Amino acid sequence: MCILLALLSGGIFDAGLHISGMTDSGKVQGFLDLFGAWDPTLAFVMGGAIVPMAIAWRMVPGRSPLAGGTLAFPQEHRLDNKLILGSLLFGIGWGLIGLCPGPAIASLSFGGWTGEVFFIAMLVGMLIAPFMVQRVDEMYARA
Amino acid sequence: MSIDWIYGLVGVLLIGFASVVVLLGNGRIIGASGIIGGLVDQTSGSATPERAAFLFALVLVPALLQIGSPVDTGTIQSPLLIICAGIFVGIGTRIANGCTSGTGVCGISRFSFRGIIATVIYIVIGVLTVFALRLIVGEL
Numbered sequence: 001m002c003i004l005l006a007l008l009s010g011g012i013f014d015a016g017l018h019i020s021g022m023t024d025s026g027k028v029q030g031f032l033d034l035f036g037a038w039d040p041t042l043a044f045v046m047g048g049a050i051v052p053m054a055i056a057w058r059m060v061p062g063r064s065p066l067a068g069g070t071l072a073f074p075q076e077h078r079l080d081n082k083l084i085l086g087s088l089l090f091g092i093g094w095g096l097i098g099l100c101p102g103p104a105i106a107s108l109s110f111g112g113w114t115g116e117v118f119f120i121a122m123l124v125g126m127l128i129a130p131f132m133v134q135r136v137d138e139m140y141a142r143a
Numbered sequence: 144m145s146i147d148w149i150y151g152l153v154g155v156l157l158i159g160f161a162s163v164v165v166l167l168g169n170g171r172i173i174g175a176s177g178i179i180g181g182l183v184d185q186t187s188g189s190a191t192p193e194r195a196a197f198l199f200a201l202v203l204v205p206a207l208l209q210i211g212s213p214v215d216t217g218t219i220q221s222p223l224l225i226i227c228a229g230i231f232v233g234i235g236t237r238i239a240n241g242c243t244s245g246t247g248v249c250g251i252s253r254f255s256f257r258g259i260i261a262t263v264i265y266i267v268i269g270v271l272t273v274f275a276l277r278l279i280v281g282e283l
Binding site for chain 2: 010014019024035040051054055063079087090100102110111119125132133
């Protein structure tokens with residue numbers, strides 16, 4: 001059940017990425033090109049995906065997941081250096097090529113060599129990240 | 144732009160719906176960077192099979208439908224730049240604990256302060272990065 005739902009969700013998510021244009025790295029850069037030929041399409045994407053989810057969040061209290069188990073979501077509300085530093089780095093990488101993790105994974109089957117190189121580099125970054133987190137924590141503890 | 148926004152809207156409702164399936168179905172937050180990152184550094188635990196299934200579908204669907212076009216890096220064809228961008232995205236999303244789907248779609252929809260701040264930061268930095276690229280190379 002859990003696996004089936006994950007497969008279904010992965011498929012729908014992919015269709016959504018394609019139809020909305022998130023997998024088109026040129027279009028993503030166009031969205032970020034606020035001072036150039038700005039393409040506002042993706043603003044609809046960011047804004048619109050929030051609507052079904054906002055409704056779903058309202059249905060969450062007092063309900064358990066269809067596939068059983070318990071709900072698991074982050075409870076942290078405070079800002080920390082990791083969130084800020086991480087989002088900064090992500091923003092630079094996203095702007096440089098126009099790929100974020102979802103479309104980068106999806107692009108494995110169609111993205112050509114650039115997509116593959118980006119994907120592998122992203123995995124390397126994800127492997128390095130835990131060590132970076134440790135460093136940031138240490139710096140934070142000292143400060 | 145023309146009718147692009149209609150595609151944007153349809154696509155986005157699908158992305159939202161996919162997130163709803165995971166939240167109400169499996170009781171988890173959909174987040175591409177968390178799903179793949181957890182597999183890479185093996186912190187997924189019992190969620191490993193469903194995460195693998197999600198990724199499998201994500202790669203398989205465009206392969207089956209033969210959709211998608213090669214990643215367009217425009218005038219910049221430097222492998223070094225692509226590698227740097229990939230590493231930044233990989234490290235950044237793991238340190239911040241989320242990317243566009245996790246902090247953006249899931250975070251903002253529950254009015255999470257962290258999600259909203261993260262989204263504002265990476266969009267502003269993304270805009271500045273594209274602006275800087277334009278200054279350096281001209282056309283993208």
